[in-house]
Amino acid sequence: MFTSYWASPKLREMERKGEAYIVQISNSRPKGYGEVRVREKMWEAVPEWRIVEKSKRDGDHDFYTREYLAALEGRRREILKALTALHGRTEGRKIVLCCYEKPANFCHRHLFADYCNQKFEGIRSEEL
Secondary structure, three states: OOEEOOOHHHHHHHHHOOOOOEEEEOOOOOOOOOOOOEEEEEHHOOOOOOHHHHHHHOOOHHHHHHHHHHHHHOOHHHHHHHHHHHHOOOOOOOOEEOOOOOOOOOOHHHHHHHHHHHHHHOOOOOEO
């Protein structure tokens, strides 16, 4: 499983080759990325809007991290169930969880990937 951002050239290339099963984990999706076909949205990984708003307003990444990880822990069973089901629907394509931020920027997808790597045996995620 991989994580990426919407504007990633690697993501576009994988999509062009038919190798990517793209899953949206952001609240919304930017306009103008029609060539990137989102297969589904994984609501279990989407951060609550109140967390996003406060982080954007205050730049408080500690708050965001604490609240988002607590939300993930509360959805732990649902996340594992969703990931397991997701793996069954990819038809051999690589799962790519997508949101907005570039790899070097603070982003919930990195928190989600680390959470999955730590909590779920046999599920590994890395940046594309």
